[in-house]
Amino acid sequence: MSRRRFLASATGAALATASFPLLTGCGNGGADSSAQGAANRAVTLPDHVPFTGVTPDLPASQDGVLAGYFAYPTPVRGIEGDPGSGGEGITALVNIFDPVPPAAGDNPFWQALNERLGTELSLNMVPDSSYMQRLSAVLAGGDLPDLVEIRLDQPQRAQLLKAQFTDLTEHLSGDAVRAYPFLANIPTESWRTCVYNGGIYALPTPRPSVGNIMLCRADLVEERGLNPEPADFAEFAELCAGLTDERAGHWALGFGSAGPLSTWAFLMQMLGAPNEWGEQGGEFTSWFETEEAKQAADDLARLVREGVFHPDSFAATSDPRIWFGIGKTALNRDGAAAWDLLTHTYDISVGAVVAPAYEGGGDAAHFAGGATFALTALKKTDDARRVEQLLSLANWLAAPFGTEEHLFRTYGVEGEHFTFENGVPTLTGAGETQTRLPLEYLTDGPPFLGPGDETRVRAQHAYQERVVPGLVRSAGSGLYSDTDTTKKGVIQRLMQDTLNQIMQGNKPVSDWDDAVRDWRNQGGDAIRSEYEAEFARAN
Incomplete structure (x- = not known):
């Protein structure tokens, strides 16, 4: 695959589906009636x-x-x-x-x-x-x-x-x-x-079903003698620090045009948060409404202060896939197909980091992607x-x-x-x-x-064998909310903008609650109600 074709297809085929699940709707159902x-x-x-x-x-x-x-x-x-x-x-x-x-x-x-x-x-x-x-x-x-x-x-x-x-x-x-x-x-x-x-x-x-993967530059991890399997968040932060050399123009992470919510979701996996929507006793809770959401935002702000994010991450025109390919960054949460695409396009060694439980004790549950x-x-x-x-x-x-x-x-x-x-x-x-x-x-x-290369295919297969048995799906998967399809992207932008400000130190983490209130008033509560009604009819 040529570089030109990759840059087009990676933005779309491999990545629009998997790198940006936060901007798509859940699917299945019908008109909102019993x-x-x-x-x-x-x-x-x-x-x-x-x-x-x-x-x-x-x-x-x-x-x-x-x-x-x-x-x-x-x-x-x-x-x-x-x-x-x-x-x-x-x-x-x-x-x-x-x-x-x-x-x-x-x-x-x-x-x-x-x-x-x-x-x-x-x-x-x-x-x-x-x-x-x-x-x-x-x-x-x-x-x-x-x-x-x-x-x-x-x-x-x-x-x-x-x-x-x-x-x-x-x-x-x-x-x-x-x-x-x-x-x-x-x-x-x-x-x-x-x-x-x-x-x-x-x-x-x-x-x-595996959805997004935290891809890593396996060659850079090996070159620097770092541990590609962090046991907890503290060790993940150490991996990020080890992959960062500001004077040489290298950083661990960077999001640019992709926005920070995908990296935030990786930390949400570590914290054991729900995958978009959780359900208990028929009541739905958005991952934005959880205490884990604020903890993940606070941790990302800490990582920014520690200098492990590419300094142009908050420029919406920057392409994080190019940064990853040329070695400006070494970690990028992306669609499963990008593992091969990035390998072929840039002739690099790509691996994957399994999200650990935040305080250790094994792997975190992996967020499932959409099946269609x-x-x-x-x-x-x-x-x-x-x-x-x-x-x-x-x-x-x-x-x-x-x-x-x-x-x-x-x-x-x-x-x-x-x-x-x-x-x-x-x-x-x-x-x-x-x-x-x-x-x-x-x-x-x-x-x-x-x-493709046997070593790479075996690594991909082993990764899936490790994370797929414990996939966590959204409680809204298989349910239909028309408000979700019409307003999700718009109201989600409220949360991304707030996360951007918190990460840059322009807002305190406590402002997350105000953003959640706006998110609820502008459509989040309506989505919740529609999911709960569908769930009740299905159960």
């Missing part, structure tokens, strides 16, 4: 039928540890025939994080894709920064493409899906999904986000054959690692778009330019580790 909640709970989710066509070098687990591969196995043919044939061309609206690739007429990869699909796939690719605005205009105009990516921060998702998109329940519920074996291969947890209005209204784009990046819905139609054609296309897009379909979709044609280097597909210049179609944001197969 009947709606009961109808959703009655939906039979698609059967889960794992693909067994290839054997991984390191096994997956039922609780979410991903399979690992050191090289791309001999690909197997997963689908016979042309998945898109039997109907007219297919249109889709989807976001893109990479630069837009050449149009179909000038793109041999796109032409080869359409030939394999047996139909013309037309993609309206919209940059992520303007996607929500474009989607709103398309929805208001009423002339929808066949496939539409629906983000999890889309307001009033239940009403929108019912009004303009197809109920897929009869095609996907229970054993009906077995007609589309690669959709059946998608983990059940990802399908939960697709249930609205008493039916299955979308397809998921699955993501790993976004949803893809099918334009409303009563034409069953058209629905089947679109689902057949989606089934092809969800072809898993190890299949001919996945290899082509990801890397293109061998010799033209990629070559094998030590068993790992490596894009050519033409591949870098032509294969950037954002197909993985329509739907995708289950995530996996590799293929």
Whole structure:
């Protein structure tokens, strides 16, 4: 992967989903009514039928540890025939994080894709920064493409899906999904986000449950003889001090445009705080409202005073991933996919720091990430054959690692778009330019580790084996709050701005309570009430 492509895709694919869970909404549910909640709970989710066509070098687990591969196995043919044939061309609206690739007429990869699909796939690719605005205009105009990516921060998702998109329940519920074996291969947890209005209204784009990881420059830790496994917060602070050399232009931490809440969340893990929302006796508590929240803010202010943060951290235009890659910083909490992306882009050794319990005594519980990046819905139609054609296309897009379909979709044609280097597909210049179609944001197969360097894949797998069994999910996971989707990002900014001020010494930690009061009044209490009502109906 080239540096240019990494900087685009890391900002998006790997990192928008996992590095910034604080800015996305929880998904699943429906309109805020008792009947709606009961109808959703009655939906039979698609059967889960794992693909067994290839054997991984390191096994997956039922609780979410991903399979690992050191090289791309001999690909197997997963689908016979042309998945898109039997109907007219297919249109889709989807976001893109990479630069837009050449149009179909000038793109041999796109032409080869359409030939394999047996139909013309037309993609309206919209940059992520303007996607929500474009989607709103398309929805208001009423002339929808066949496939539409629906983000999890889309307001009033239940009403929108019912009004303009197809109920897929009869095609996907229970054993009906077995007609589309690669959709059946998608983990059940990802399908939960697709249930609205008493039916299955979308397809998921699955993501790993491990969520964010505190990545470290393993080479710098080893070079300085430091301990990469701190036993408590005090030892974590010592690690940060050891990685900081201000005169040489090196610091342990830095957040810049990512904001400090992700680093704050790492300390919240240490303190045993809830992952966004906790629940006890049916009553929900936001992590912002806890004593641990103020303790984490105070600790971050202490680390700033001790000089372990990059001095430009509070400049919103700075990119912490670049700092990490070039060695200006040595720790960065990021999405799981960034482990490989940063390694390849900067030719560095990347590892991960497991959060210890704050006062010692073992590992802290790890905060789970979302099981789905976004949803893809099918334009409303009563034409069953058209629905089947679109689902057949989606089934092809969800072809898993190890299949001919996945290899082509990801890397293109061998010799033209990629070559094998030590068993790992490596894009050519033409591949870098032509294969950037954002197909993985329509739907995708289950995530996996590799293929790549055996030492790195083993380290990633070992990390997951260590943290995944104790994952902590938000109490709001699987519940729906429309206020959460419409106001979360705005009111969360109140907390981030206050955290910024506390960390810089401009406000005392006691001001956190005032910010929480504003957060509650401007939407936090409404989110809580909606979650509690959904939780009560589900229990």
